[in-house]
Amino acid sequence: MQQIDWIILSATLLFIIFYGVYKTRGSKNVEEYILANKETPWWLVGLSVMATQASAITFLSTPGQAYHDGMGFIQFYFGLPIAMIVICIVFIPIYHKYKIFTAYQYLEQRFDVKTRSLAAILFLIQRGLAAGITIYAPSIILSTLLGWNITALNIIIGISVIFYTFIGGTKAVNVTQKQQMFVILVGMFVTFYLILHMLPNEMTFSNALHIAGANDKMNILDFSLDTETRYTVWTGITGGFFLMLSYFGTDQTQVGRYLSGKTDRESQMGLILNGFLKVPMQFFILLTGVMVFVFFQFNTVPLNFNPNNKALIEHSKYKEEYQDLEKKLTNLGEEKKEYNLLYIDHLNQNFDNPILRNKLKELAGREKDLRDQAKELIEKADIKAETNDKDYVFLHFILNYLPKGLIGLLLAVILSAAMSSSASELTALASTTAIDIYKRNTKSELTEKQLLYSTQLFTLGWGIIAILFACFCTLFENLIQLVNLLGSIFYGTVLGIFLVGFLFKFVKGKSIFYSAVLSQISIFFIYYYFIHIYPSGQEKLGYLWLNFIGATLTIVISSSLQLLLNLKNRTIKS
Structure with missing residues (x-):
């Protein structure tokens, strides 16, 4: 990296951090800290939702996924637009009606405190682990670039995110994500243009697509009914739909983004914006990875993109x-x-x-x-x-082939995405811990100031936990799949709880609580015996199906259990 790259990288990140602190310093109460006083306009809701999901893993891992496996991963997102519509019609009106800070508050009003606590704890486990991964991802970049210790980088990046999130809460997250999305979109479009520009002169974009197609990189649609196939149209529409419905509808990381909207209509418009833009954005990122593949058909390519492995072999x-x-x-x-x-x-x-x-x-x-x-x-x-090098493909291309200045911009893109996603996760984890666990189980009445300070302290605490997990995190097949797998293990059960609450009015708290516990235990067993024990690519079940199975099990078991209890009660009365 040249001096100009360091200047662009440092200036971009420092501006985002201090702008967030300047614009949001001094939250006066919990509503301002968690919901940004419910003053967020619809377009910023939409950008914030997109920026929260578009972590560093998206820009680090997705191009490498496309380089190796082609465009098929786009099918994972096919259920997203449908999920946005369902959330806008069903979820958002209910959330705004109950005037809640977190999604899990609704569950106590609908069922009982046990169910609320269970859903909150499942969220905290899953998202707490994912927060560590989103910090770990950019650490890979700088570790490779600078030769620095990954643990030290995890701490530096984590502290940077904690700094403005601790001070400004959700409002700081929202205002900084506007700048972060601008940096991300500009960086990716410029990179895509340069890749095409660096291809042989006689080569058109159409030619590039033909070369990619000849190497099976343009197989976008797979209508196979084989449950062992990881990404198909059907897994995207079913498993992907349930994953997106749970992520955007019940995960406080996203719910907190649109609960800060001025009205339920503003929240709905923000989600619809996300539904329109997210799939094209992911398609574009995957296509960038495919174009990197085409570029390397004419340029020198390493045996393994991970430079650490090259150094290992040398000794x-x-x-x-x-x-x-x-x-x-x-x-x-x-x-x-x-x-x-x-x-x-x-x-x-x-x-x-x-x-x-x-x-x-x-x-x-x-x-x-x-x-x-x-x-x-x-x-x-x-x-x-770790021999798998998918997460290093795009990084190798950035560092070795992009011109001066743009390297700094692209690294700023990836680090901006990391900060954006991590900050959203910390605010969601802190608000859920403060509202659903601490406040709900504290016998004495808390003042606004006490609850605000507690939420800030939980932000700091979860930031430290995320850093610690990042320090012990190792590469899965690639990072984006690890995040989605973690979500798939937990999301189905949580989504099932909410769907029962919204749609099955006869089911009561006792039935849903025990059915959710049974469902989650079943998912652990299914994951272990059908996915975990098999080598990558040879699993007996695509992990996206876990979302569908978890939600279905929760609905079926709770409905059946409630019917049995009702029958038993009628028998006793008669």
Whole structure:
């Protein structure tokens, strides 16, 4: 990184932090700290919702996901627009009617305090872990860039987020997310333009899509009914719908964003804005990853994108074997470039040569074999080494191929997203702990000032917990899948509780509480025996189905249990 990159990166982040502190210093009460006095306009609600979900993991991990597996991940978001409509019609009017600070307050009014506490605790566990991951993700970037210790970076990034969130609460989160989204969108569009600009002169965008298609990167829709397939149209519309419905409808991280809207209509318009923009935004980020893949068909590519693995091999007895694989990959790269240019020439003559397409697939297969051999050597050098390098693909491209100045901007994009998402998580965790756990279970009456200070202290406490978890966090297959998997394990049960509350008026507190406990235990068993014990890609169940299963189990068990209790009561009375 050059001096100009450091200036752009530092200036961007410092401006966002101190702007948030300046605009929101000195919250006077809990409503201002948690709900920003319910003064947020609809467009800022929409941007805040998008910025909260668009963490550093989105911009670090999603392009790498597309580089390796193509555009199929977009199907994960197919249920999102439908979920936005359902939340606008069902959830938001009820939340505004009850004038609540957190989503879980509603559950006590509908059921009982046990159910409220259970849902709040499930949220705190899941989101507390996820908050650590969102801090850990940008630490990977700076660790790779600077060679700094990841633990030290986790602490530095965590403290930066805690600083303005502790002082300004939800209002600080909202006002800073406006600047963060601007930085994010500008950075991504400029990067996409530069990728296309750096492709061979004779190559059009259409040619690039053909090359991506020849390598199976443009398979957007999969209508397979196989439950073992991770991303299909059906998992997106069902499992993805239930995940999004739970995330945006019951997760305080998002509920807190639109509860700060001026009216329920402003909140609804903000969510509809998110529904319109989120899928195209994710499509664009995935397409950026695919274009990076196309770019590397004409440029030097490493055997493993994680530079830590390269350093590991350099100090092992497998160094020469690894270098031999690198030479083979270099030769293969020249062959790939030759055949891709020939393929482009045929495309420019309006002839999509099937023989050349098959040749490109064969070359991609040979490259994959070399990469797999490299991973085996890395594992031999250190059994604990993380050989998966999806999260390093986009970072490698940024650091090695983008011009001066833009590197700083792109790193600011990723770090801005990390700060945005982490800040939302901390305010949600703090408000849920303060309102649903602390205040509800404190016998003495708390003053506004005491509750405000308590919420600020919980913000600090959860920030420390998130930092600690980040320090122990290790790479899953890739970070974006780890976050979604964590959500899928817990969200289904919580969503089931809310859906029963909204739609099944005859079900009472005792039935929903015990059914939710049984449902969550069942999900743990299903996850372990159908997903966890199998190697990646060989699971017996796509993790998105856990959302659907958890919600369905909660609804069915609670309804059945309530009917049995009603029957028993009638029998006793007669």
